[in-house]
Amino acid sequence: MADEVVLLDYWLSPYGMRLRIALALKGIDYELKEEDLTNKSPLLLQSNPVHKKVPVLIHNSKPICESAVALQYIDEVWNDKAPLFPSDPYLRSQAKFWADFVDKKISGFARKLWTTKGEELEAVKKDLFDSLKLLEQELGDKLFFGDETLGLVDLALLPFAIWFSVHEKLGSFSLEAECPKITPWLKRCFQMESVSKSVPSPDKLYDYVVQMRKSRQE
Ligand code: GS8
Numbered sequence: 001m002a003d004e005v006v007l008l009d010y011w012l013s014p015y016g017m018r019l020r021i022a023l024a025l026k027g028i029d030y031e032l033k034e035e036d037l038t039n040k041s042p043l044l045l046q047s048n049p050v051h052k053k054v055p056v057l058i059h060n061s062k063p064i065c066e067s068a069v070a071l072q073y074i075d076e077v078w079n080d081k082a083p084l085f086p087s088d089p090y091l092r093s094q095a096k097f098w099a100d101f102v103d104k105k106i107s108g109f110a111r112k113l114w115t116t117k118g119e120e121l122e123a124v125k126k127d128l129f130d131s132l133k134l135l136e137q138e139l140g141d142k143l144f145f146g147d148e149t150l151g152l153v154d155l156a157l158l159p160f161a162i163w164f165s166v167h168e169k170l171g172s173f174s175l176e177a178e179c180p181k182i183t184p185w186l187k188r189c190f191q192m193e194s195v196s197k198s199v200p201s202p203d204k205l206y207d208y209v210v211q212m213r214k215s216r217q218e
Pocket of ligand 1: 010012013014015037052053054055065066067068
């Protein structure tokens with residue numbers, strides 16, 4: 001039976017972006033169903049009755065929820081190409097640790113950067129840079145967190161790093177000065193077709209934010 005793969009997603013979802021890149025790296029054809037998160041489809045509510053969130057991967061009619069779980073599923077089912085998890089148990093544990101760090105620590109900054117001001121914002125930025133510095137240490141001199149190729153931690157961090165780049169462009173902070181390895185790493189990621197064809201670039205998101213701000217002022 002040919003695989004039937006459906007992705008319930010929303011184009012701005014950082015978690016959905018992870019799965020889009022993973023499926024592209026593995027060369028899996030899938031049907032992308034864009035959700036309206038203000039009016040969720042019956043299929044989404046049925047497929048993810050617990051959290052009612054995107055992304056949901058549906059493989060041969062079976063739903064897999066939570067991006068971290070779905071990434072592991074993708075890597076196990078389509079294991080002939082582009083491994084996302086290291087095969088060595090210790091290295092695998094470390095990749096899971098840092099992907100979990102991104103979820104617990106880094107993901108929250110995306111909202112905080114928009115919703116805080118003044119001194120509170122300065123503290124948020126400092127906290128973000130401290131966290132990204134830890135990730136820079138983990139990256140070390142490697143091309144990607146997955147070494148020569150994209151791996152779990154690259155996919156976990158990339159969608160949030162795109163937003164940090166947008167903040168940099170908006171003049172909110174200087175990511176390049178504070179965390180000099182993150183921007184070149186992000187550029188390297190975007191040189192890969194699996195990334196550039198799957199997720200909006202920082203420039204596209206920047207234009208989107210500028211447009212949104214303009215339309216709010218009109
Ligand atoms: C997070 C999914 C999520 O927050 C994962 O898949 O890793 N831990 C989950 N999805 C958001 C869109 S991205 O901000 C979502 O579906 N929100 C809709 C809602 O909360 O109603």
